[in-house]
């Protein structure tokens with residue numbers, strides 16, 4: 001893993017901890033304007049979480065590095081992000097998340113399996129005309145459901161970075177040591193990243 005220093009904003013804490021890790025996830029942005037990003041695709045996300053605080057725990061940790069990594073990876077690694085309630089889930093996949101169900105797939109656990117099932121349903125590889133019609137109906141219903149989603153929930157890099165921040169801060173609050181998640185750096189592709197900071201400098 002490449003290690004880098006991500007400058008955090010000025011803060012009042014004595015300790016600042018940084019933890020870097022990866023998670024692999026699929027997602028799609030349910031908006032036509034997102035172009036090719038509206039199709040299901042995947043990334044290996046590179047994440048850095050910065051935490052500030054003054055009080056150490058019984059181990060001498062601000063917070064255990066591995067707990068931060070586990071918290072985020074357990075939630076997002078090898079998932080379809082759109083399935084997560086943080087992003088409006090369970091997913092309403094364009095071109096037929098429901099079609100996948102119609103083609104015999106169960107609950108939304110594996111995006112790739114479902115995508116294959118959708119393709120099979122659409123090509124009629126394993127179904128008759130009735131089922132193709134049903135896949136089209138389901139795709140239409142899925143598109144209508146997507147239209148109900150708030151863009152503030154779409155799993156863009158910005159929204160995923162904010163979701164990571166919320167997960168980490170909720171955990172820090174549970175621990176009750178007064179620690180604060182200062183920022184989340186999230187790299188989606190080699191050339192694209194977002195930094196989320198909870199405290200905006202402007203009004």
Ligand SMILES: Nc1nc2c(c(=O)[nH]1)N=C([C@H](O)[C@H](O)COP(=O)(O)OP(=O)(O)OP(=O)(O)O)CN2
Nearest residue numbers: 029036037043155156157158159188189190191192
């Ligand atoms: N503000 C945002 N813009 C885009 C997001 C996003 O989350 N927030 N996401 C995408 C795509 O999902 C894509 O994963 C990243 O796009 P892009 O940077 O264009 O990826 P490339 O590797 O193809 O970029 P190069 O310019 O070729 O390096 C798009 N926009």
